[in-house]
Amino acid sequence: MSKSLKLGPDLAAGIASNELIEGKPLLGHVGQDAVLLTQLGDTYSAVSAVCAHYHGPLEKGLVVGETVRCPWHHACFSLRTGEVLAAPGLTSLPRWQVERHDLRLYVRDKLQPITRAVRTPPLSATPPASVLIVGGGAAGEAAATTLRFSGYQGPVTILSAEDSLPPDRPNLSQDYLAGTAPKAWVPIRGEAYFEKNNIALKRATHVSSIDAAHKSVRTSDGREFGYDRLLLATGADPVKLPTPGIELPHVHYVRTVTDSESIIQAVQAGAKNAVIIGASFIGLEVAAALRARNLEVHVVGPEARPLERVLGPQLGDAIRTLHENKGVVFHLGHTVTNIESHHVLLNDGKALAADLVVIGVGVRPAIALAEQAGLRMDRGVLVDEYLQTSAPHIYAAGDIARWPDRHTGMHIRVEHWVVAQRQGQTAARNMLGYQQPYKAIPFFWSQHYDAAVNYVGHAETWDSLEIDGDPTQLDCAVSYKLGGKLLARATINRDLLSLKTEVQMEMENAEPNFHHVAVTLD
Numbered sequence: 041m042s043k044s045l046k047l048g049p050d051l052a053a054g055i056a057s058n059e060l061i062e063g064k065p066l067l068g069h070v071g072q073d074a075v076l077l078t079q080l081g082d083t084y085s086a087v088s089a090v091c092a093h094y095h096g097p098l099e100k101g102l103v104v105g106e107t108v109r110c111p112w113h114h115a116c117f118s119l120r121t122g123e124v125l126a127a128p129g130l131t132s133l134p135r136w137q138v139e140r141h142d143l144r145l146y147v148r149d150k151l152q153p154i155t156r157a158v159r160t161p162p163l164s165a166t167p168p169a170s171v172l173i174v175g176g177g178a179a180g181e182a183a184a185t186t187l188r189f190s191g192y193q194g195p196v197t198i199l200s201a202e203d204s205l206p207p208d209r210p211n212l213s214q215d216y217l218a219g220t221a222p223k224a225w226v227p228i229r230g231e232a233y234f235e236k237n238n239i240a241l242k243r244a245t246h247v248s249s250i251d252a253a254h255k256s257v258r259t260s261d262g263r264e265f266g267y268d269r270l271l272l273a274t275g276a277d278p279v280k281l282p283t284p285g286i287e288l289p290h291v292h293y294v295r296t297v298t299d300s301e302s303i304i305q306a307v308q309a310g311a312k313n314a315v316i317i318g319a320s321f322i323g324l325e326v327a328a329a330l331r332a333r334n335l336e337v338h339v340v341g342p343e344a345r346p347l348e349r350v351l352g353p354q355l356g357d358a359i360r361t362l363h364e365n366k367g368v369v370f371h372l373g374h375t376v377t378n379i380e381s382h383h384v385l386l387n388d389g390k391a392l393a394a395d396l397v398v399i400g401v402g403v404r405p406a407i408a409l410a411e412q413a414g415l416r417m418d419r420g421v422l423v424d425e426y427l428q429t430s431a432p433h434i435y436a437a438g439d440i441a442r443w444p445d446r447h448t449g450m451h452i453r454v455e456h457w458v459v460a461q462r463q464g465q466t467a468a469r470n471m472l473g474y475q476q477p478y479k480a481i482p483f484f485w486s487q488h489y490d491a492a493v494n495y496v497g498h499a500e501t502w503d504s505l506e507i508d509g510d511p512t513q514l515d516c517a518v519s520y521k522l523g524g525k526l527l528a529r530a531t532i533n534r535d536l537l538s539l540k541t542e543v544q545m546e547m548e549n550a551e552p553n554f555h556h557v558a559v560t561l562d
């Protein structure tokens with residue numbers, strides 16, 4: 041949605057107050073800005089109708105109490121103040137003064153946006169002397185921002201192995217790679233943001249060890265950084281294949297800005313034929329992006345259907361057909377035995393022309409540092425519901441963290457953008473002493489051309505899969521159940537249902553429901 045669209049009534053000219061139904065926002069405009077006007081009890085609020093993430097249309101989202109959630113990627117904002125309450129929202133929404141005269145409401149004057157959390161209860165604990173964050177990705181950036189948003193004034197340092205600013209990683213395989221988003225959209229926040237908020241971002245800084253006893257970390261180039269509280273947010277690394285030819289210069293992975301840019305450079309240098317090894321979410325997103333750049337795209341994977349393990353056969357087939365209709369050629373049930381300068385060879389002897397090869401066969405959590413530090417591990421870094429590891433004063437968040445999930449009653453680890461951000465936020469608050477359990481329902485999206493799969497919950501296995509709608513028409517909801525319990529729901533083009541499912545699962549989470557005993561921490 042464009043910010044310049046004039047939608048609904050001109051709120052500066054005023055509307056009759058009885059046009060508003062309590063709790064149901066009305067979409068109007070003030071000048072060029074789309075605005076949501078809401079009655080909340082005896083008062084009125086007006087906030088931007090444009091999500092502060094990817095500009096999603098908030099009027100099509102879900103209102104829950106005094107909050108509104110974006111239909112696209114589930115960011116949550118306060119309707120009363122515009123305050124961002126849940127990722128992936130990056131900033132608070134612009135807001136306006138509402139005046140009432142003679143039963144008419146007028147929205148005219150823009151107010152200062154909220155830059156500090158307004159709902160944070162006063163802290164009784166002493167704040168930490170300093171916070172050190174290892175990892176400049178989704179969780180690390182969100183944690184640093186939350187510390188400052190919560191009013192923490194002590195030193196905050198991010199040590200990031202990447203040489204870029206913390207990137208909007210989904211863009212690296214989607215819009216930026218497709219050429220439909222400018223480079224300016226890649227950093228989550230600009231350099232000036234970190235300076236202004238006094239967050240010391242040390243790029244290209246790889247941490248090689250942690251000395252938990254002395255509360256310090258050491259970098260590969262020999263520097264030492266002390267901490268009072270430490271957050272590990274080291275993310276994941278792409279799985280490397282042992283295939284002969286994997287080291288050739290036209291073979292790429294997709295994790296960092298450099299990775300994405302090197303693929304774009306290969307296209308700009310004239311690459312015409314791409315082979316994607318791996319029919320994974322990222323592999324298929326890359327396939328869509330390269331089709332948008334008019335390359336011939338072939339996808340090779342050993343499975344019978346793409347994404348079946350996560351989404352089930354019907355959605356897997358629908359997504360395969362979607363890609364085939366866009367010209368992608370699949371070679372499923374096959375592996376690559378050799379990569380050569382201009383070809384890849386499949387296990388049936390077939391040769392596919394390839395001047396660009398992209399590997400998308402999954403990731404592994406980057407846990408070497410946590411292992412070295414002696415933290416308790418379980419296919420990831422084991423944390424309690426406050427995201428604290430087995431070592432005092434060390435927290436973990438994002439792709440590396442395995443946490444006790446209230447909804448499934450299991451310890452789970454996922455690789456989702458929004459989960460990493462929300463965990464970074466919760467870990468930051470808990471470092472400040474708030475002791476808030478991480479209760480958010482997992483959510484991810486995956487964009488393929490104009491179709492987005494939205495997925496809430498977590499189902500590693502299911503005994504019943506219910507489909508409402510028609511996956512082949514890309515209009516459906518798929519429910520994954522185990523023993524009658526709804527574990528997860530994937531939707532295409534049913535954004536409101538996805539939001540409602542998230543809220544329903546949150547409400548079920550009001551009481552903890554662990555099948556496993558929570559981790560006992562040292």
Ligand SMILES: Cc1cc2nc3c(=O)[nH]c(=O)nc-3n(C[C@H](O)[C@H](O)[C@H](O)COP(=O)(O)OP(=O)(O)OC[C@H]3O[C@@H](n4cnc5c(N)ncnc54)[C@H](O)[C@@H]3O)c2cc1C
Nearest residue numbers: 175176177178179201247274275438439455456457460484
């Ligand atoms: C191309 C791509 C597209 C994606 N698309 C989607 C999507 O559409 N939807 C979705 O839900 N999820 C998506 N994801 C997944 C999502 O991006 C991740 O789940 C998320 O980034 C995890 O956040 P994180 O903070 O745990 O790790 P990351 O964002 O990976 O950040 C980890 C950081 O730690 C740094 N680091 C690692 N080790 C060290 C060390 N020893 N010392 C210092 N720094 C270190 C890394 O350099 C990096 O800066 C995508 C991922 C990729 C790669």
